[in-house]
Amino acid sequence: MDEPLIQFNQVCKHFGDNVVLDGVDLSIFKGQVTAIIGKSGIGKSVLLKHIIGLLEPDAGEILFEGRSRGAMTKAERRSLKMKFSYMFQGTALFDSMTVYDNVALPLKENRRVAFNEIKERVRDKLAQLDLIGIEEKYPSQLSGGMKKRVAMARALVTEPQIVLFDEPTTGLDPIRKNAAHRMISQYQQAFGFTGVMVSHEIPDVFHISQRIAMLDRGRILFQGSPEEIQSSDEPAIRHFIRGEVPEGEEYDGLHE
């Protein structure tokens, strides 16, 4: 297999007494969607935040094409940052800005994109996400599902090379959820981007990801293809992906 685009080597992170990542080894490959699955509160968002540098590991390292962020020059770090886009759990839309301005923001902020091109790209993304006609509305006037789709439009409008999604479909109805998954797949086929997606949508996520990583008790319990995880004999994996509580055990998924 090729060199990973992003590589976690023995990454550890704790908050006070709460050890969240305890030696995470994870490989993320270019052009693939990698889904991060695992129980609630286990540290999936924390892992994602390490990729964009919102959190720094206490120990271990994260390599991008073989190089750690710390070893990069300022210019290299800036260029790495431009490759990323992300969509976090809370949609983080700006309430004082219209839908159009929210989606146009990344194009206006970091890139020299002509006014007409911004208009075209924003319209395109809104159309793909079934959001035409709401450009002038404000986030407070939208349903939760619509906000989520606006956030997705904003994450994809720059056509980024690496997109991090934190539960992009939670709270969407089944039709919109499928549409959002389809959009991620189509976007990947069109642009060959690398996606890292935290998701609880099992088994749906197996259909749109090429790689699955399961986080459990601070470590990656499994990483491999959707087919491999579905045929795993490991009880913790089998129970989790089937949504079963092992006999004689109480569900201990609430780590928060």
Ligand SMILES: Nc1ncnc2c1ncn2[C@@H]1O[C@H](COP(=O)(O)OP(=O)(O)OP(=O)(O)O)[C@@H](O)[C@H]1O
């Ligand atoms: N900035 C922080 N300061 C202190 N503790 C934090 C911080 N961020 C996360 N945590 C803790 O880290 C643990 C993992 O949280 P995280 O949000 O990554 O879980 P998750 O797997 O994404 O959960 P869910 O599936 O419910 O979204 C939790 O115990 C959380 O309280």
